[in-house]
Amino acid sequence: MKGRRLYLDGVSVVFDGFRELNNLALVVEPGEMRAVIGPNGAGKTTMMDVITGRTRPTSGIVTFGDMDLTRMDEAAIATLGIGRKFQKPTVFDALTVFENLELALKAPRGPIPCLRWLLPAAGRARIDEVTNDIGLADRTHDRAGILSHGQKQWLEIGMMLMQDPDLMLVDEPVAGMTDAETEHTAKLLGRIAGRHSVVVVEHDLDFVRALNCRVTVLHEGTLLSEGSIDHVQNDPRVVEVYLGR
Numbered sequence: 001m002k003g004r005r006l007y008l009d010g011v012s013v014v015f016d017g018f019r020e021l022n023n024l025a026l027v028v029e030p031g032e033m034r035a036v037i038g039p040n041g042a043g044k045t046t047m048m049d050v051i052t053g054r055t056r057p058t059s060g061i062v063t064f065g066d067m068d069l070t071r072m073d074e075a076a077i078a079t080l081g082i083g084r085k086f087q088k089p090t091v092f093d094a095l096t097v098f099e100n101l102e103l104a105l106k107a108p109r110g111p112i113p114c115l116r117w118l119l120p121a122a123g124r125a126r127i128d129e130v131t132n133d134i135g136l137a138d139r140t141h142d143r144a145g146i147l148s149h150g151q152k153q154w155l156e157i158g159m160m161l162m163q164d165p166d167l168m169l170v171d172e173p174v175a176g177m178t179d180a181e182t183e184h185t186a187k188l189l190g191r192i193a194g195r196h197s198v199v200v201v202e203h204d205l206d207f208v209r210a211l212n213c214r215v216t217v218l219h220e221g222t223l224l225s226e227g228s229i230d231h232v233q234n235d236p237r238v239v240e241v242y243l244g245r
Helices: 044-052 074-080 097-104 111-115 121-134 149-162 179-192 205-211 229-233 236-243
Strands: 006-015 018-028 033-037 059-064 082-085 167-171 197-201 214-219 222-227
Touching (some): 006 044, 018 044, 044 059, 044 074, 044 197, 082 149, 179 197, 214 229, 214 236
Antiparallel strands (some): 006 059, 214 222
């Protein structure tokens, strides 16, 4: 199992007197899959912004392994091995699936390496491996623009995998997907977990159940409940503030 432990403790984010996060605590072990749920405004996006360096916490500890993320900017955190996929897929529609993955390949950047770039055999093998992982092996030479919404989501997950991150943050991956695409996505993320730590923010509780992982419930910027999907669904506090609405 690869990776480093993600550790948040006492994390608060205050904007103009409003607490986006309030003394939040979260621990994700190496190779763990974790689902994060909660009502709108619970602080899920702000939590990911803090982890990726988009937002600096007002107070608290945020570490990844032995690295203090509060002292690093977005670019440094990305190179550290933390990848993030936003809700709306951002792939290059005019390029093929293969070319999108090639662009995302972890490799030296800069003018000279780019001018001399030739895809190495190991890179081609990695693309083949990822296209199989994400279920797009038969679409390798198709332009990304003609893929379905779900397939674009899988391609973007594949692009993140090309960077070989220790930790993947995935925001509402199944929004707008068909039932078949949702099932495929649950299996895909299940295969990824173990090789990578995966934190999934999602509203679809049937999908969260299919992930079969520990669930964290946020409310008003703090941890409300944590445990199995059955545990949190039967927690009276969760029913009151989230499921009962």
